[in-house]
Amino acid sequence: MSSKLAKIEKRTAYLLILPSVLLVFSIILFPIFSNIWISFKNVELKDLRIPEPRAKKLVKSINDNPNQIKVIYKLRNSSLTQEITNVKFKDKYPDDIEPISLNNKCQFKSNLLKCELGNWPKKYRENLEIVFQNINNQEISKKELKSYKPKLSGKSQNILLTYEFTLNNFKKVIKDKAFIDLLSTTFYYTFFGTVGAIVFGILAAQMVNQKFFGRTFMRSVLLFPYVAPVVALAYTWELLLDPTSGTLNNLLINYQIIDGPINLLGQKYVTLNILGFDFKLRLALTTVIIFEIWRYFPLAFLFILARLQAVPKELYEAADVDGANPIQKFLNITLPQILAVISILFMIRFIWNFNKFEDIFLLTGGASGTRTLPINVYQQGFSIGDIGMGSAVSIVIVVFLLIFMFIYFKLLGKRADEN
């Protein structure tokens, strides 16, 4: 009895999860695997269009003879790069109409014109002309002839489904001189973006954890940058930072803090002089990181605030009795309590910042030294049009991602053991 129940339970469970599993499999897992396939192929954006045989039908009357008519089919291969094999042609005609002469490729049977047109190489063009007559010597209606549309079919190789593979994409990715730069930019962006967001998240959480007027309102406001759409925020920042008419530059010039406008999003390096040492700061990248911190610190804030509110008040009271100062209280009570949250946040935000595309794409488009791996996927695949290369870069991202996930789940497991 119980085993029967278990069986029913099992069947129900599979039934319930099946739709979700199928959908996720086809839209997420399958593409990730097909990335591997595509990355070993030489595919370009223009190859994605499936080649089609096409025909344009023209109907012309023959001089002085209303019961005869000439039909011209302008045939062509739509693809500029691939051939179509075994092209078949079919067109329908009204009753009482017959072709006068036909070449050996075509047949006319029970109002149907059928042709075997063989193989068409790329860019192929041909005109097929056939003269028709009415058996009853009546006038042929052009309109009626035109109303039938020819149907063509043919086989073409789908470049994605062939078994030709190449290692060129990966060779190009690794050998590219900019690859090291690409990796360092990505890690620089990811690391500082994550750390910055967490630091500001801690600061904000500390502040909001105290009682003051308008605290709930403040909490909502702090989450605005995270909730609002990226597109709107990125363009607002772009206007704000614009070198000529942007608010920030004009403000700084107004207060005589800087002499001339700074192109914060368009300048790759700026030389800073600190304590007599010159060092180069990657300006555009730093600006993008600041935007990133501005947009994602609310998340760290939310997590840390939730944890802070769960810290027992007695701990602080005991510390007060012991005469601890605020810094000691933060270092010895608060920090150990939120350390777990911070480490999880760090891992997850690290993974997500590593894959962040929209923010940089909208602010700089990857120019002035802000090209990260995800931006490179887009540029290779869609700006240059080399789908295979784009896929190869995606694979690089996936490999890094798997490494990060491995570390993350290791840490998570360790933490679960401790508790």
Add this chain to the structure above:
Amino acid sequence: MKIKNIFTYCFISSLFLFSLICIWKILVTLQGIELTNFNFNKLFIFGIILCAINLLIGKKLNLNIKIILLALLFSIFDYFISTNLPIWYSFGIFLISLFFFNNIKDYDKNFLSKNHSSQKLFFNFLTLFGITLFSFVILFPFYMMLVTSFKTQALLLLNPLDFSINFAQGLPELFKSYFIVFKDYNFGRYMLTSTIVSLGTVIITLIFAIPAAYAVARLNFFGKNFLSTSILIIYLFPAIVLVIPLYTIFSQLGLRNSIEGLLIVYTATTLPVAIYMLQGYFKSIPKELEEAGIIDGQNWLGIIFKIILPLSLPAISSVALYVFMIAWNEFLFSLMFLDRPNTFTLSRAIQFLNVGAETPRQYLMAGSVVVTLPILIIFVYFEKYLVSGLTAGSVKG
């Protein structure tokens, strides 16, 4: 020891007062008023003097009278060192200094001789200043977005620092950019598309996720642990690695430039999050309730509809709001899949507006307000649900 404390107190307090005044001055500058100097030296020294006076008076005077007196002194001083500023500017200074002296009114000699008083003081001020600064930094871009959409191109170029709203010009003139954005740039249509796509994603996701989450939370089956781990892993995979294969597949299937294609992708990408969030909540519902349902002769459909759903409405609303937010804000897939204007979502339309020919910035900002406002209103209104949704699922985004 005590002298040191008094000195730090005066220094920190005056610096804090000055920082507050600075923010006010920046705001005033942004109303198009010419103000090029912060007067750091004078204000800072006068601030130190006032703080010392505050300490000397201590509690000898009624505290309310004391703070009003000190604030008045400060604003009169500021009025004399700055020229040609409107009266509301000085009134603002008065209110800010009132707020400031209200915060330091309790400090006297006794307080300063206590342990760690200067650190405490510093952190108190840091909190107050931090709150002001954070709100300013966060809200300013939103404010700028809104005000720019109310301006004209000529005004924007004339004085880029003028962020005042001129209400005298009448409402039709004020909202001109919005009329144009809706009429000439077809934003009504895009808004409809965005709404359909977002609501559609929410509904389909819930239809798929609720049964699956129930199965993961409650039923025993082979591969259950594997499934719950994979949900978490899949959920960490970013859109950027899916984009190229999905683009190639969708191009060949003719699903690009269609709302259906977008719906499928959005549903699939939000599904793991939704299942993950819902199953956590389902597990917290007492099992006895379902057992009672089974005794009453309900099948699983009945259990889900009559017991689980009514009990988990708060969790379902969080998931729904969270998914709505993701779908409404989504940009990458809409950029990839839509290139005909008649299928654009709002995000894609704004990007198109920016990339296309020189679109005046007030239209761009009006469009940005159109896409931002609904989501912010929903957020503020349903804050409780959305915040719990964010904390449960916000590892993504």
